[in-house]
Amino acid sequence: MNPKLSRHIYGWLLVTPALILLIAFTHYPIVSTFINSLFSNGTVFKQSTFIGMESYQTMIDDPIFWKVIKNNLWFALGTIPTSIALAIIMALTVNKAFAGRAFVRMAFFTPTVLPMIAVANIWLFFYAPEIGLINNVLEFLGLEGKNWLGNTSTVLPAIMVMTVWKEAGFFMIFYLAGLQSISPELTEAAKLEGAGRWYYFRRVLFPLLLPTTLFVFMNAVLNSFKLVDHLFILTKGGPNNASNLLLYYIYENAFAFFDTNYAATLTVVLLVLLSVLALSQFFFLDKKVHYR
Amino acid sequence: MKKSIIKIASSAAIALSLSISSFSAMAETELTMYYPVAVGGKLTKYVDDIVDGFMKNNPDIKVNAIYAGNYNDARIKALAALKSGKPAQLSVMLSVDLLELIEQDAIIAVEDLLESDEDKKWLKSFYPSLMENATFDNKKWSIPFQRSTIVMYYNKEHFRKAGLDPETPPATWEELIAAGEKLTKDDKSQWGMMIPSTGYPYWMFGALTKQNDQVLMADGNKTFFDSQGAVDALQLWKDLSEKYQIMPKGTIEWGTLRQNFLDQKTSIMWHSTGNLSVVKNKASFDFGVAMLPAGKMRGTPTGGGNFYIFKNTTKDERQAALKLMKYMTSPKIAAEWSIKTGYMGVSPEAYETTELKEYVKAFPYAAIARDQLKYATAELATFQTGRVRKMLDDAIQATLTGEKSPKEALEAAQKSAEKVLKAYRK
Numbered sequence: 143m144n145p146k147l148s149r150h151i152y153g154w155l156l157v158t159p160a161l162i163l164l165i166a167f168t169h170y171p172i173v174s175t176f177i178n179s180l181f182s183n184g185t186v187f188k189q190s191t192f193i194g195m196e197s198y199q200t201m202i203d204d205p206i207f208w209k210v211i212k213n214n215l216w217f218a219l220g221t222i223p224t225s226i227a228l229a230i231i232m233a234l235t236v237n238k239a240f241a242g243r244a245f246v247r248m249a250f251f252t253p254t255v256l257p258m259i260a261v262a263n264i265w266l267f268f269y270a271p272e273i274g275l276i277n278n279v280l281e282f283l284g285l286e287g288k289n290w291l292g293n294t295s296t297v298l299p300a301i302m303v304m305t306v307w308k309e310a311g312f313f314m315i316f317y318l319a320g321l322q323s324i325s326p327e328l329t330e331a332a333k334l335e336g337a338g339r340w341y342y343f344r345r346v347l348f349p350l351l352l353p354t355t356l357f358v359f360m361n362a363v364l365n366s367f368k369l370v371d372h373l374f375i376l377t378k379g380g381p382n383n384a385s386n387l388l389l390y391y392i393y394e395n396a397f398a399f400f401d402t403n404y405a406a407t408l409t410v411v412l413l414v415l416l417s418v419l420a421l422s423q424f425f426f427l428d429k430k431v432h433y434r
Numbered sequence: 435m436k437k438s439i440i441k442i443a444s445s446a447a448i449a450l451s452l453s454i455s456s457f458s459a460m461a462e463t464e465l466t467m468y469y470p471v472a473v474g475g476k477l478t479k480y481v482d483d484i485v486d487g488f489m490k491n492n493p494d495i496k497v498n499a500i501y502a503g504n505y506n507d508a509r510i511k512a513l514a515a516l517k518s519g520k521p522a523q524l525s526v527m528l529s530v531d532l533l534e535l536i537e538q539d540a541i542i543a544v545e546d547l548l549e550s551d552e553d554k555k556w557l558k559s560f561y562p563s564l565m566e567n568a569t570f571d572n573k574k575w576s577i578p579f580q581r582s583t584i585v586m587y588y589n590k591e592h593f594r595k596a597g598l599d600p601e602t603p604p605a606t607w608e609e610l611i612a613a614g615e616k617l618t619k620d621d622k623s624q625w626g627m628m629i630p631s632t633g634y635p636y637w638m639f640g641a642l643t644k645q646n647d648q649v650l651m652a653d654g655n656k657t658f659f660d661s662q663g664a665v666d667a668l669q670l671w672k673d674l675s676e677k678y679q680i681m682p683k684g685t686i687e688w689g690t691l692r693q694n695f696l697d698q699k700t701s702i703m704w705h706s707t708g709n710l711s712v713v714k715n716k717a718s719f720d721f722g723v724a725m726l727p728a729g730k731m732r733g734t735p736t737g738g739g740n741f742y743i744f745k746n747t748t749k750d751e752r753q754a755a756l757k758l759m760k761y762m763t764s765p766k767i768a769a770e771w772s773i774k775t776g777y778m779g780v781s782p783e784a785y786e787t788t789e790l791k792e793y794v795k796a797f798p799y800a801a802i803a804r805d806q807l808k809y810a811t812a813e814l815a816t817f818q819t820g821r822v823r824k825m826l827d828d829a830i831q832a833t834l835t836g837e838k839s840p841k842e843a844l845e846a847a848q849k850s851a852e853k854v855l856k857a858y859r860k
Contacts, residue, residue: 185537185538185539186536186537186538186539187537187858188857266687266689266690267690267693270687270690270693270694271682271684272625272682272694272697272699272700273690273693273694273697273699274690289682289683289684289685289686291632291685291687292631292632292682292683292684292685292686292687292835293683293684293685293835294835294837375689377632378632378633380632380685380827380828380831381631381632381684381685381831381832381834381835382828382829382831382832382835382837383828384835394820394824397506397510398506398820398821398824399818399820399821399824400534400537400538400818400820401818401821
């Protein structure tokens with residue numbers, strides 16, 4: 143056999159397993175989702191018909207869609223910077239040697255290990271107005287508690303706080319790994335030069351941690367769109383969609399309303415949104431990050 | 435080499451044929467049933483016990499009873515299994531899922547499976563108001579199982595302390611408000627009452643509107659969300675917290691309400707009868723259960739789950755499923771189920787059994803749900819019921835959180851519902 147041809151075949155054979163998985167679970171679903179979004183929802187009474195971009199028009203006219211997009215942006219804005227900042231502080235804290243370090247590390251990391259559904263069930267009782275931990279503590283301090291999950295103005299911040307608590311520990315692990323790979327000579331050199339701790343962090347540590355930050359940031363952005371488990375337990379998107387997020391709204395349409403085609407339309411939007419975010423991170427942020 | 439392969443193959447074939455013949459001798463029909471739990475407690479164990487009892491009586495039928503989460507999860511799992519080609523044969527799902535399931539072409543009408551007169555008598559043995567949500571096109575599609583109404587739980591000790599008679603719970607809205615004002619403490623460490631407004635707000639609202647002599651829907655394709663009766667009912671709900679201040683502002687969580695009541699943070703709660711046994715076992719104080727009070731009249735929607743048989747089943751499986759349903763709704767089992775959970779006995783015969791009779795005698799509150807049935811109406815169920823229900827839920831929550839006025843919110847909900855339901859009118 144022609145050696146060139148056989149090399150080609152050999153190559154293709156090697157990528158086949160990966161290709162099959164990618165096509166079956168990534169590319170085919172994307173294409174079929176898009177095709178689905180062009181059809182109306184079929185039932186026993188009404189056949190599914192081709193409606194072109196009509197679902198997209200419906201979506202643009204759908205006030206709940208805009209509400210969940212807005213909520214999602216606030217959710218991302220509220221959770222990402224805070225959890226990253228917290229993760230850095232926590233990592234710096236447990237990077238030093240002190241008695242009980244292992245215990246503190248574990249304490250920081252525990253929220254990450256717990257399943258989101260379990261966490262949400264715990265926080266449901268934290269936030270409960272009359273019997274909840276948070277209000278009882280506030281009451282003890284002489285402050286008036288709130289119906290945290292029952293008000294449109296507090297429900298989304300309440301969920302953000304829980305998410306930050308859950309996520310920060312996970313990001314801390316990456317920062318901890320990043321910190322440990324930084325050579326101690328740098329610290330000593332900075333000390334000799336008389337750099338203050340803040341200056342040292344700003345000019346030495348943080349730039350060296352940028353690759354970690356990019357990775358964490360990307361994860362955080364994706365999670366802010368992907369993670370909705372807690373909504374099932376805490377609020378179901380309520381009250382009046384005040385805490386509804388895009389992915390949860392997709393779920394509602396697909397499984398509570400059985401409107402898989404509208405759900406497909408919304409999914410296309412989510413896909414586009416996530417791809418744009420991922421691509422822009424690779425193209426713009428990557429250039430600014432200094433890798434050794 | 436070849437010989438040994440033939441040898442192995444033939445012995446395998448013999449073994450296979452043996453196992454098949456022994457299998458067919460048993461003539462075993464295997465059923466998979468999904469069921470949900472919405473109120474907690476040891477319900478899964480009780481269901482397993484009942485199913486074990488059934489299998490003991492019917493060794494030719496094997497039942498896999500699978501706990502599938504809450505009502506929503508159960509419906510999703512059952513339908514997903516259906517689409518994946520490894521379907522369940524029957525499932526307990528919300529009685530109001532009926533139209534949605536018909537539209538999905540997922541179920542068959544139980545009435546169509548009944549042949550003997552005895553079967554037809556069985557179908558008539560249930561309380562008629564429990565069959566309302568099971569009926570479409572003059573046919574009965576599903577069989578009631580874990581059915582409930584909304585009842586009023588109240589804390590008798592709070593009533594005594596507030597100078598109210600613990601044996602005469604409020605029977606009208608006026609009495610309810612008056613009692614609530616006496617029960618609510620100034621520092622809000624104890625509230626007069628709570629009506630849950632997450633989870634199933636439309637269900638609670640169905641009670642308030644019915645008490646105002648207004649139903650929420652007709653024929654599954656028409657809603658009356660913006661009727662004066664509904665608007666006034668929602669105004670009252672809002673007034674309980676804003677004007678009379680006997681209920682906390684904002685929405686009240688369905689999932690933690692029972693704990694609020696058990697911790698004596700609220701003197702009255704409206705909740706499903708499905709909670710009765712848990713409250714009875716866990717309350718550290720003297721409590722009472724009463725019918726919901728009357729506005730123009732008394733009223734509550736029925737609620738809870740029914741048995742459905744899926745379309746994608748063989749004749750044997752359907753008959754076996756029918757047998758299981760008959761067993762699980764038989765007076766004796768229904769009585770036992772009612773005693774253990776607080777759900778209603780689904781037929782008058784259940785309340786004639788010695789077990790339930792004695793239980794009711796010792797614990798009269800167990801019969802409140804049944805007595806209330808004569809004021810009950812169907813639960814909100816329309817075509818595309820999930821979507822329409824959510825429109826009403828959003829309107830209720832928008833009102834209770836002060837975003838919109840009742841009229842504004844309900845008119846918007848009615849308009850959106852109209853858009854969806856217009857297509858279903860002939």
